[in-house]
Amino acid sequence: MIYKGGSFRRTWAMPGSAIAQALAPWIRPRFRWFRAPRWNAWSRPFTAVLSPFASAFRNMANRGRLWRRLLQRYLRRTGPGGLPRANLIFAVFLALYVFVSLAFFLSPLPEARNSDIYLLSRNQELLFEYSDPAGGIQKAPGRIPETLKAILLLAEDQDFYSHGGVDFQAMARAFYTNLRAGRIVSGASTIPQQYVRNNFKSRMPGNPYLRKPVEALYAIKLGAKSSKDAILSDYIATVPLGKNRKGFFAASKHYFGKDLALLSCEEAMTLVVLLRRTSMNPKSLLFRMNLLRNRIIQEDPELARKCEWKAGTALEFPSSYRYSDPSASRQGGADNPGQASEQEAGKTDGGDSIESKPRIPSDVRQSEGSRNDANAQPSYESTEVDADARQSYENSNDGNVAKSDENSANIVKAGLTPSDQASAYEASGYPHSAPHLGVYLYHDLNIRGTVHTELDSGLQSHIQSIIRSELEVLEGKGANQAAVIVLEMARSEQAPDGSGPAASQGGNRPPAVAEDSPGAGSPAPAKDDGGSPLQDSQGLYFWKLRAMIGSSDFAGEDGQVNGALAINDAGSVLKPFLYALAVEQLGFRPGTLIDDSEFVVSDSIRKETYAPRNHDLRYSGIITLREALAGSRNVPAVRLIERLGIQQFYELLKTAGFEHMQEPARDYGPSLALGTGGATLFEVTLLYGALAARGEMLPVQIASQPRIRFGQNKRLFQENTALLIRHILSDKEARRGSFGPRSFLDFPFDVAAKTGTSKDFRDSWAVGYTDRYVVGVWVGNFQSDPTLGVSGSRGAGRIMHQVMRMLHESGGPRFEYPENWKYANICKKTGHLAGPNCAHFTEPFLPYDAFPPPCSGNHQGSQPTGILHPLDDQIFVLDPHRPADSQSVLLEIRAPADVACRYWLNGKEHRLPADGHLRKHIDPRPGKYEVVMDCAGGAQQRTLFRIQD
Ligand SMILES: [Zn+2]
Incomplete structure (x- = not known):
């Protein structure tokens, strides 16, 4: 006969909360501060104190006659005129009990280490789950279906909501059974007891006879601290369900490949049955499921009706059950006595029979063991991978490199210890769609x-x-790894009083941004909560990390290395930023002519010379900036960094967060322009984000809760500069010369794209962006070995292309440019305004730009003539951090062929050299300068420029 605990609880077991709850409707409107849950929390310890009595009373109700007789006998002896001393002793014991137990129940619970991580996607799907094998507390990462709760309680702990954490009656029965058997064969663990056993292992004594009462005490104490609902959901989130798999959430993904909230009744019941023993073949699993189902039909008709279970029918095995634990055959039964005894002592409770306990294999030991197993999985030597990768990185840079900082977050690292990795692999049944980020x-x-x-x-x-x-x-060409990062622009909900970086730039903002709205299953909107160093306060826009893939296969060889955070030779991917500097500091425009002819840099520090070469090993002579950037010419880039100063470019990269560059700028040399300083895909993608966001570096939000952001809002370039670079990077025609008529950088909509290839095709890079997305791709191998011609456009470019197409399935954007830009035809030969007979490009200029002088139409020698540098109205700003004598301003003048010319610098007359070509560095004294060129026949050109402190 079973006494239904519900009404009993209301009358006896929880008087405090019962009264509070009963009075709540009356009290609440009168006292605003009053809240029943608060009273519940207060009343719980008292309830816990009373719980043994509650249990005794219940027992009395169950076995009424026996207890009544005992009580009657006691009253006969101690009643009026009986034994007052016995009454006194009883009262003292009772007071002592109440005092001691209250003190115990009010003291805090042992600190349970939170050892797990759950990654949820933007749509709340479980992406990654990792539990420290040492255990810990974890809150449920999602919704728990009511049917699962009902089935679980019926199977494991029927009186969960009425007992005070421990079922004394069941315990007494178990104790008696064990005593008779002479060993521990049976236990009655309530859910709080199981929870205590799983999560407070360190507090439990080793002796199994002693462990049970201590466990019980803590289970009562747990009930005194948390609500029943909280205990149940914590239990569901943490209970071990198979090897290295904690909680129903992970198990649901593992066995059924779906979220817990989506499980059917049958599937939920499968997990509940597996709770007792995960190494069970489907036949006995189905047998037990049928037993449980029949019990449910009898005892909980409402649940049975919900699940559409009818008596007399047989249960179908859920066809979605897709995973039979491979370890089950290996470790099932007693064929592994050594391990079994370890488990007995370490992880599980010896007080339970096989029938009533979850089998909890020890993950680390297991994975260690499985390495020597016949079906051993590949093992990982992460530390070697680590060292290897760094070593080869250093080698690949011709010694022209800084040492990676050991403490830098950017160094190649697998992150996991070898045993962690082994267990991470063992746990391949885990949801692990985002293992690298996890x-x-x-x-x-x-x-x-x-x-x-x-x-x-x-x-x-x-x-x-x-x-x-x-x-x-x-793979056949030597590239077996790839990493991808996708960023999507988002807008904070709160506009910080219109002073966002966007507003200050004339409101010309990307039209299509992901609104940070609470709709469509997205997590709670990110709100500025102040205090966190990772967050910005004034930024209106930020990036959301939509995808991060670190390697081709996390479980595969070297797969734990996060390629998205590994430092690789950057090749040409950094060139756009060099040209952006030239646009801002040298007044260059896409039509500015640039020299792609042989060039030798002498490196005064290493006392050697360096001759950059183009990827096609040819020089193309005088070309426009557009051609140089779109065609990814190396020589002009090195010329440009020499002219700008390596320091300038170095500082730009540092500002952009290239923290791994630890050596002073000069140590990197001019090949910094060709990416030899190294970069991670994350850094590169973020840097292109600055171009996509019109010159502003935006922080990247990795998670909304807890809020995890990287970087700050920082303006790297003027908006116009970023747009000019975008104008070039999205120019299919300009690319054509280098990449052929059909390229993976071409899209049916506007995409700005750049590829990069490092020395000997070791690294293949491609980055593309629209107003809304930035897609960064790296392809190569983790050994930094050369590949067989896997260039940026062929390797990474193809992947970037497909990802970009997928992101813009419903049609891509068109880039728009400011209406006040002006356009002019530029002579291909002279860089001047094209005359009627000049082959020309149409190039944009900024509103305040002066157009170049008209082309004379005389293209002899194909050299531009006139005052070539500085440009009219150009302003040079001295760098206070550099010695003044290392800074200079180039004056370049070329006279037309066979024409005698003179020039005046600030009113002082000079002669041009005999060949009519002057290249001279002038002292950068601050002030206004005027250069006038005057040629025979009356042709004159005048240029004003300024040098500022
Ligand atoms: Zn011309």
Whole structure:
């Protein structure tokens, strides 16, 4: 006979909360501060004190006659005129009990280490789950279906809501059974007891007879501290369900490949049955499920009706059950006595029979063991990978490199210890669609608990499959790894009083941004909550990290290395930023002529010379900036960095967050323009984000809750500069010369794109951006070995192309440019305004630009003539951090062929050299300068420029 605990609880077991709850409707409107849950929290310890009595009373009700007789006998002896001393002793014991137990129940619970991390996607899907094998507390990362709760309680702990944490009656029965058997065969663990056992292992004594009462005490105490609902959901989130798999959330992904909230009754019941023993073959699993189902039909008709279970029918095994634990055959039964005994002592409770306990294998030991196993999985030597990758990185840079900083967050690292990795692989049944980000957050940022990331799980897995199919082709050529990052622009909900960087730039903002709205299953909107160093206060726009893939296969060889954070030779991907500097500091425009002819740099520090070469090993002579950038010419880039000063470019990269560059600028030399300083895909993608966001570096939001952001709002370039560069990078025609008529950088909509290839095709890069997305791709191998011609456009470019197309499935954007820009035809030969007979390009100029002088139409020698440098109205700003004598301003004048010319500098007359070509560095004394060139026949040109402190 079973006494229904519900009414009993109301009358006896929880008087405090019962009265509070009963009075609540009356009290609440009268006292605003009054809240029943608060009273519940206060009343819980008292309830806990009373729980043994509650249990005794219940027992009395169950076995009424026996207890009544005992009570009667006691009253006969101690009643009026009986034994007053016995009454006194009883009262003293009772007071002592209440005092001691209250003190115990009011003292705090042992601190349970939160050791797990759950990554949720933007749509709340579980992406990654990792539990420290040492255990810990974790809150449920999602919704728990009511049917699962009901089935679980019926199977594991029927009186969960009425007992005070411990079922004394069941315990007494178990104690008696064990005593008779002479060993521990049976236990009655309530859910709080199981929870205590799983999570407070360190507090439990080793002796199994002693452990049970201590466990019980803590279970009561747990009930005194938390509500029943909280205990139940914590239990569901943490209970071990198979090897290295904690909680129903992970198990649901593992066994059924879906979220817990989507489980059917049958599937939920499968997990509940597996709770007792995960190494069970489907036949006995189904048998037990049928037993449980029949019990439910009898005892909980409402649940049975909800699940549409009818008596007399047989249960169908859920066809979605897709995973039979491979370890089950290996470790099932008693064929592994050594391990079994370890488990007995370490992890599980010896007080339970096989029938009533979850089997909890020890993950680390297991994975260690499995390495020597016949079906051993590949093992990982992460530390070697680590050292290797760094070593080869250093080698690949011709010694022209800074040492990677050991402490830098950017160095190549697997993040996991070898045993961690082995267990991470063992746990391949885990949801792990974003393992690299998960490991990064767990190990590098030390983040625990549920993380609401900005990742898009669909995008993440699509990219994963694109990578897989692309690498199939590339693997034969030596490229077997790829990393991808996708950023999407988002707008903060709160506009910081219109003073955002956008507003200050004339409101010319990207039209299509992801609104940070609470709709469509997105997590709670990011709100500025102040205090965190990772967040910006004034920024209106930021990036959301939509995808981060660190390697081709996390479980594969070297797969734990996060290629998105590994430093690789950057090749040409950094060139646009060099040209952007030239636009701002030298007044260059896309039509400015640039020299792509042989050039030798003498390196005064290493006392050697360096002759950059183009990828096609040819020089193309005088070309426009547009051609030089779109065609990714190396020689003009090196010429340009020499002219700008390596320091300038170096500082730009540092400002942009290239923290791994630890050596002074001059140590990198002019090849910094060709990416030899190294870069991570994350850094590069973020830097292109600055171009996409019209010159402003925006922070990247990795997670909304807890809010994890990288970087700050920083203006790197003027908006016009960024748009001029975009004008070039989205120019299909200009690319054509170098990349052929059909390229993977061409799209049916506007995309600005750049590729990069490092020395000997070691690294293949491609970055593309629209107003809304930035897609960065790296392809190569983690050994930094040369590949067989996997260039940026062929390797990474193909992947970038597919990802970009996927992101813009519903049609891509058109780039728009400010209406006040002006355009002019530029003579290809002279860089001047094209005359009627000049081959020309149409190039944009900024509103305040002066057009170049008209072309004379005389293209002899194909050299531009006139005052070539400085440009009219140009302003030079002296760098206070550099010695003045290392800074100079170039004066370049070329006379037309066979024409005698003179020039005046600030009124002082000079002669041109005999060949009519002057290149002279003048002292950069601050002030206004005037250059006038005067040629025979009356042709004259005048240029004003200024040097500022
Ligand atoms: Zn011309």
